Amino acid sequence: MRLSEAINRLLKRIGLDREEKDMQLPAEFQKLIQMVEKTQEIEFSCDDVYYILDQYTEMVYQGENAEKIMPLVEHHIEICPDCREEFEALLRILQASPV
Amino acid sequence: MRGSGKQVIHIDPHRDIISINMSDRSNDEWLAELKSDGPDKEAALADLRAVIHKGLPYALSNYLSPDNPQFKSLADEVTQDTLLRVLDHLDTFEGRSRFTTWVQKIAVRIALTELRRRRWRDYSLDSLVEENEEGVSFPSLMIDPAPNPDSLTQQSDMLLQVGRLITEELTEKQRQAIVATAIEGVPLEEVARRMNMKRNALYKLLHDARLRLKNRMADEGLTTEDIWAVFDRG
Numbered sequence A: 001m002r003l004s005e006a007i008n009r010l011l012k013r014i015g016l017d018r019e020e021k022d023m024q025l026p027a028e029f030q031k032l033i034q035m036v037e038k039t040q041e042i043e044f045s046c047d048d049v050y051y052i053l054d055q056y057t058e059m060v061y062q063g064e065n066a067e068k069i070m071p072l073v074e075h076h077i078e079i080c081p082d083c084r085e086e087f088e089a090l091l092r093i094l095q096a097s098p099v
Numbered sequence B: 001m002r003g004s005g006k007q008v009i010h011i012d013p014h015r016d017i018i019s020i021n022m023s024d025r026s027n028d029e030w031l032a033e034l035k036s037d038g039p040d041k042e043a044a045l046a047d048l049r050a051v052i053h054k055g056l057p058y059a060l061s062n063y064l065s066p067d068n069p070q071f072k073s074l075a076d077e078v079t080q081d082t083l084l085r086v087l088d089h090l091d092t093f094e095g096r097s098r099f100t101t102w103v104q105k106i107a108v109r110i111a112l113t114e115l116r117r118r119r120w121r122d123y124s125l126d127s128l129v130e131e132n133e134e135g136v137s138f139p140s141l142m143i144d145p146a147p148n149p150d151s152l153t154q155q156s157d158m159l160l161q162v163g164r165l166i167t168e169e170l171t172e173k174q175r176q177a178i179v180a181t182a183i184e185g186v187p188l189e190e191v192a193r194r195m196n197m198k199r200n201a202l203y204k205l206l207h208d209a210r211l212r213l214k215n216r217m218a219d220e221g222l223t224t225e226d227i228w229a230v231f232d233r234g
Helices: A003-016 A027-038 A046-061 A071-079 A081-096 B027-035 B039-059 B069-088 B099-119 B138-143 B154-169 B172-183 B188-194 B199-219 B224-230
Strands: B008-012 B017-021
Touching: A027 A071, A027 B172, A027 B199, A027 B224, A046 A071, A046 A081, A046 B099, A046 B199, A071 A081, A081 B039, A081 B099, A081 B188, B027 B039, B027 B099, B039 B069, B039 B099, B069 B099, B099 B188, B154 B172, B154 B199, B154 B224, B172 B188, B172 B199, B188 B199
Parallel strands: none
Antiparallel strands: B008 B017
């Protein structure tokens, strides 16, 4: 859905029922606003995260405080769906193949 | 140092399940054997192939079940590509993790890249290029949002304000990337492919866009809390 379509849809809903006080932002917009909310001046890029993803995932798997030790990785994974998906996939592998 | 036990490979021909005891190979041993020639290298490659195969069902579980007819060919392809990439990049392994985790990381990237490509094969960014050709044009809406100003609620005001900031502050490329990734949920990898750029470069473009938006909102005295405040957060 385009941004304009999403806004149009919302405007239509507001126009149809202006008394509705509990209207929620649609999920797509919530995601956008949350991403802006979480934006930091300095962020790790996908390459930065990929470089240490194996180490980070092992730390998470071993119950170490990875998000405190590597906050920039944690932050990137919150923002970037591709890297989050890869982290979760790698974590599933480690959980399924305990050493 | 090589451990005392020989790694054991069990292959169940009926279920194609492989279980391996790899605990006796250290990172250094993996590297040494893979860099060697002859039977040691062949054995290490066979074991590594099994390690990758074993992990793939877990890596792909959100996309493809091992029972899916496509699974085996994809797993074979991913395993082969991973082994080639591993051999090409052995010197970049720094020992920050177990060697097999590093290999699995590479396999995950290769597998998910392929699956994303397949899933979004028919998606086109073209529809996003003509953002203002139909529907709402943010700037014009801000100038004349509605015949009767009373019909605008706080919520529509807020949406229009955010839309105006996006239109004014971001480049066409940034808007396209934000809409595709944040609104439409297309993976960065696939958006980057269509924009002829690397995923890393796209992330940086998106970061710059988010930062611009955040700073512009601050300049206008608008916080994300203000936005949440006029909507039910759900």
